[in-house]
Amino acid sequence: MLPSATADIVANLGPAMRQEGAAGDARVVGTTVTGLLTRPMTLKHPVWHEALGLRLTPMGIRALLNVPVGEVLNACVPLSELLPLDELVAAASHHASPRDALAAAVTWVTHRLSQRDGRGDRVAAWAAERITALGGALSIGALQERSGYSATRLTTRFRDEFGVTPKMFARLVRFRRALDALDDDTDLAALALDLGLSDQPHLNREFRRFAGATPLEVLAARYPTGLTLAG
Numbered sequence: 001m002l003p004s005a006t007a008d009i010v011a012n013l014g015p016a017m018r019q020e021g022a023a024g025d026a027r028v029v030g031t032t033v034t035g036l037l038t039r040p041m042t043l044k045h046p047v048w049h050e051a052l053g054l055r056l057t058p059m060g061i062r063a064l065l066n067v068p069v070g071e072v073l074n075a076c077v078p079l080s081e082l083l084p085l086d087e088l089v090a091a092a093s094h095h096a097s098p099r100d101a102l103a104a105a106v107t108w109v110t111h112r113l114s115q116r117d118g119r120g121d122r123v124a125a126w127a128a129e130r131i132t133a134l135g136g137a138l139s140i141g142a143l144q145e146r147s148g149y150s151a152t153r154l155t156t157r158f159r160d161e162f163g164v165t166p167k168m169f170a171r172l173v174r175f176r177r178a179l180d181a182l183d184d185d186t187d188l189a190a191l192a193l194d195l196g197l198s199d200q201p202h203l204n205r206e207f208r209r210f211a212g213a214t215p216l217e218v219l220a221a222r223y224p225t226g227l228t229l230a231g
Contacts, residue, residue: 001042030080035075092104092108120161121160124157136196
């Protein structure tokens with residue numbers, strides 16, 4: 001999994017996955033919540049893998065689970081650590097078809113949202129929505145001025161909610177835009193300019209920072225289906 005300005009909830013409905021880390025591998029069973037990623041995360045799964053995933057905005061985690069997404073920054077946390085039980089696996093695992101399992105997941109999300117008011121810090125949410133809407137290509141100084149808060153105060157509120165600064169969040173948004181646009185025919189120099197970066201070497205540095213590889217190396221490592229390793 002490559003860095004992202006989104007968050008994931010994944011219900012593992014089959015055999016355990018394994019998360020690689022400095023402290024060794026950790027078994028991943030049931031439902032996990034992964035927050036924003038500022039570095040790659042490696043998950044190994046069986047050849048035949050059954051899972052159901054929900055990709056959320058950072059505000060979505062707050063609304064659904066009533067916790068700031070910063071609490072799961074660069075982490076893959078069991079849902080049972082945030083809720084009394086693994087409600088998503090319980091809702092989805094009894095259905096034979098993927099369509100029915102997904103429908104059960106949607107019902108679970110809808111039910112939880114109807115019971116929660118986990119909107120979190122509204123100023124931080126406004127800033128994140130503004131950064132996302134502009135694809136990360138904006139002046140953080142101008143964003144701060146529009147917020148009506150000092151740079152220090154805005155950064156503190158944003159970090160408390162999302163675990164990263166507004167500048168880092170904007171970089172993550174731009175990086176994911178670059179991943180979405182990346183294919184064999186991509187003009188990397190033009191892509192860099194479209195993202196608001198200075199030049200192609202700047203784009204390469206961002207990829208090395210977040211993926212540990214250049215754009216061309218990421219393309220070379222993609223799956224045979226054409227999907228990159230960004231999932």
